[in-house]
Amino acid sequence: MLTGDVFVKEGLITDDQLQVAIAKQLELGGTESITRVMVDMGIITEKDRVRVMGKVWGIPFADLAELESTPEALNLVTAQIAKRFKCLPLVVHQDKLIVAMANPLDVFVIDELRMNTGCEIEPVISVESDILAKVSEHYKIETNVNEALAGVISDFSGEMELLATSDDEEISADQLKAMGEDAPIIRLANLIVNQAVADGASDIH
Missing domain, CATH: 1.10.40 (Ribonucleotide Reductase Protein R1; domain 1)
Incomplete structure (x- = not known):
């Protein structure tokens, strides 16, 4: 202690x-x-x-106000894992993934990260609130898309139920057009495009 x-x-x-x-x-x-x-x-x-x-x-301190994660490191850890374990991948160095952790003595988390990334894990210690802020910043697209996907599934199920209960009723062309323009998958695509534009992406494929 x-x-x-x-x-x-x-x-x-x-x-x-x-x-x-x-x-x-x-x-x-x-x-x-x-x-x-x-x-x-x-x-x-x-x-x-x-x-x-x-x-x-005997564990190095990483001030996240002065450090930025590399894309290579971020791609190895999902937003879900980063939030769950309160950790932030920083950089891959000599085949080791350096990870900022609120509790770098948690061997369970280190083992989970090793299994999920396929890399040896070298933990450093950082302020927990700084880790969570950086995780939210770096993984905002993935988080938004995951939330949107959940909405897509829910909305799609609702629309299928609507169509199933409308067997005896005619759906007008205008209603079908409105449903298409507001379709969940369209909203998801718009979210991804808008987020990419906001982040300054030069090419959207």
Whole structure:
């Protein structure tokens, strides 16, 4: 467990600040870790907490505000896996996939990533909120398309039910045209095109 003394040794807090944090921790019933109490009190930042944690564990800290993932790395991990495991693939280096993780000691996640990517995994530690923000940023097209696909399936099923219950009724040409123009697959195609344009894609095939 990470103790407050480590932050004193790192020069991030004073002994007096640590004692104040310990008193607050006791006041809260000891349910919160001392590092979480210090973050909540504003004595240290979340970035400080995670960076020192990585140093104690011997795991490099990656500041995602200063790093960008490569397309090659992103293509190895799906949005679903990245969100589920709170991880962000950064780069492939010497046949290893370097991955930013909120908990780089989670061997289960590392094994899952290894099996899903076929790469050896080299974890680095990053702030969880930064990981999730980057995942949302980098995987927004995949996420939007997946959501749209779910809508396509739902809407298509609804339209099939409508047609099935209309055996004894005539559907006008105008109604069919309107259904075609608003068809789920058309909306999905429009979403992909609009997203590509927004992202500055030069060629849309």
